[in-house]
């Protein structure tokens with residue numbers, strides 16, 4: 001896919017709403033946390049083989065997929081008897097911005113547009129990631145779904161977001177690596193919705209038929225990739 005067919009006309013955008021994990025930040029951190037470190041620690045604690053622990057962790061995560069508890073560190077600390085905050089701190093060195101993300105934030109800020117970070121991340125995780133990357137300074141609003149009582153997968157989130165940080169969906173750009181969230185955003189009427197081709201820098205390239213997946217933020221800014 002080339003950057004030559006940019007489709008976004010910035011004259012049609014009054015507001016930018018961005019996801020954090022897998023969109024602005026490398027999803028490698030989160031994948032390592034949930035798929036590698038947590039199963040390992042749970043296996044040690046519960047006296048299970050790594051394979052069996054991983055299977056249990058992934059099965060229990062899948063059962064809560066997309067709901068607020070899925071994104072709640074306390075919920076999983078309790079479920080698995082493992083301190084998720086400590087595990088996040090242990091992997092802190094893996095927290096980092098995706099290529100071009102900070103330039104994109106600067107670009108939007110320079111245009112004077114409201115720029116909202118809307119994340120399902122747990123508030124403590126959000127604070128850790130903002131402290132580690134410094135991206136918080138670029139936003140007019142930083143909103144955790146936990147403070148709104150619903151995850152981005154649900155219309156209740158969008159309703160609450162509209163009340164907290166009013167925006168015109170028809171003139172809003174939204175970028176999120178999660179297809180289910182993109183669907184909810186589109187159902188809310190958000191006009192310009194994009195995904196991310198490779199949310200985890202060491203993971204696979206994704207395919208999606210619901211939205212254009214960005215190889216690079218430069219596809220939206222017209223900058224050289």
Ligand SMILES: [Mg+2]
Nearest residue numbers: 019021022177
């Ligand atoms: Mg995400």
